[in-house]
Amino acid sequence: MAACTVYSTCSVSSPTTTKTHFNFIFHNPRTTTTRNNKNRAAQISCSVTEPQTVVIGLAADSGCGKSTFMRRLTSVFGGAAEPPKGGNPDSNTLISDTTTVICLDDYHSLDRTGRKEKGVTALDPRANDFDLMYEQVKAIKNGVAVEKPIYNHVTGLLDPPELIQPPKILVVEGLHPMYDPRVRELLDFSIYLDISNEVKFAWKIQRDMAERGHSLESIKASIESRKPDFDAYIDPQKQYADAVIEVLPTQLIPGDNEGKVLRVRLIMKEGVKYFSPVYLFDEGSTISWIPCGRKLTCSYPGIKFFYGPDSYYSNEVSVLEMDGQFDRLDELIYVESHLSNLSTKFYGEVTQQMLKHADFPGSSNGTGLFQTIVGLKIRDLYEQIIAEKASAPLEAAKV
Numbered sequence: 001m002a003a004c005t006v007y008s009t010c011s012v013s014s015p016t017t018t019k020t021h022f023n024f025i026f027h028n029p030r031t032t033t034t035r036n037n038k039n040r041a042a043q044i045s046c047s048v049t050e051p052q053t054v055v056i057g058l059a060a061d062s063g064c065g066k067s068t069f070m071r072r073l074t075s076v077f078g079g080a081a082e083p084p085k086g087g088n089p090d091s092n093t094l095i096s097d098t099t100t101v102i103c104l105d106d107y108h109s110l111d112r113t114g115r116k117e118k119g120v121t122a123l124d125p126r127a128n129d130f131d132l133m134y135e136q137v138k139a140i141k142n143g144v145a146v147e148k149p150i151y152n153h154v155t156g157l158l159d160p161p162e163l164i165q166p167p168k169i170l171v172v173e174g175l176h177p178m179y180d181p182r183v184r185e186l187l188d189f190s191i192y193l194d195i196s197n198e199v200k201f202a203w204k205i206q207r208d209m210a211e212r213g214h215s216l217e218s219i220k221a222s223i224e225s226r227k228p229d230f231d232a233y234i235d236p237q238k239q240y241a242d243a244v245i246e247v248l249p250t251q252l253i254p255g256d257n258e259g260k261v262l263r264v265r266l267i268m269k270e271g272v273k274y275f276s277p278v279y280l281f282d283e284g285s286t287i288s289w290i291p292c293g294r295k296l297t298c299s300y301p302g303i304k305f306f307y308g309p310d311s312y313y314s315n316e317v318s319v320l321e322m323d324g325q326f327d328r329l330d331e332l333i334y335v336e337s338h339l340s341n342l343s344t345k346f347y348g349e350v351t352q353q354m355l356k357h358a359d360f361p362g363s364s365n366g367t368g369l370f371q372t373i374v375g376l377k378i379r380d381l382y383e384q385i386i387a388e389k390a391s392a393p394l395e396a397a398k399v
Helices: 066-077 112-118 130-141 181-186 197-210 216-240 329-336 349-356 366-398
Strands: 003-014 017-028 040-048 054-059 099-103 146-151 158-164 169-174 189-195 243-249 262-269 287-289 303-312 315-324
Touching: 054 066, 054 130, 054 181, 054 216, 054 366, 066 099, 066 169, 066 189, 066 349, 066 366, 130 146, 130 169, 130 181, 189 197, 189 216, 189 366, 197 216, 197 243, 243 366, 262 303, 262 366, 315 366, 329 349, 349 366
Parallel strands: 054 169, 054 189, 099 169, 189 243
Antiparallel strands: 003 017, 017 040, 040 146, 146 158, 243 262, 262 315, 287 303, 303 315
16 A cells, blocks of 8 residues: 655645645555566645546456547647646556546556466456555545556556546546546546457457568467456446447348447446436437438448447446448448437537547448447536536625
8 A cells, every 4th residue: 555644734825725735645665576666656746626636447458449539528628638748658548628538558566477477467456456446536535646657668668657637527538437436436538449250350350460470370379368357347447337349240241240330339337426428319218219211322332320228237327339430430420310428519419539630540331420429428517517516615704
């Protein structure tokens, strides 16, 4: 457990305004002896005011589209997400005007060599420092800057830490954002990207065989070596997610195994504060809709939508599904006009966002559509939380 030493002073700037200044030192002993991985203290220093940071968790296996989702999400809030200026060029952090995205790989307690020596993968909880993860996410949520470690994906080593200031929205993405119940409690909203084994295999073949020259046998071996830990530690987290984007093989082409045409399901948990599930036509009904025709151009095998209530890990959920892909994104406005609870600020905002990032992976199918919709819902959730915090002192004054 990370130790914490607190030095507190208080200064009163007016009869009604008090600021408390804290200095935290988190002692973070690292046992692996590698370059830049000595025992060190991660320091925190700031002025604490009313907590304003909203924390979003995004869980998925590697290579499942987390980075694309992050780009879509930060675009909804405006401003491009970029690495910290003047910092480590191998930093995994992305910062925009509103959001800061931190990669939970930075909380690896073992570097690449250490994992190999102990015979564990990065998916194994024993290779990760959940105590430090919890302390630092909690600190940021409470308005406190932290010195976060960096896992260098190029060298496989643990680099010196970087300063992370509390943003308006903190996104923690990676393999384990919902694994530790303490971290899970800090999340204001959580998403799980669930790529089926068939699609994951097809994607990996397309990437590794075409771009990296790997053999089919080596790809199969890589997937199989990770599967036990994925099934044990990563996949179970989806039961805790407020929204799951599930990517499956199409049902429109019998026996298809290429992974080019996809069936994507947006599974939305009912009863989540600040979050109202999106629905098609009539809320709570069961709808099957094939919109292809004069208003929506789509080639074989066409497009099919589904919406209805369901149960997911004993939770009541609403499910919105799209099977197939768009030929023309500008015609998406026709589909958008039949969806409700989108949390858009103007008519056609979903279509505008999709056209803005037409070159992103998944833009022609349900992955891009549902990632965009979830991004808009997160913006709405953030605005509701901030509005509630702002109104709380006013309500208290009336009592």
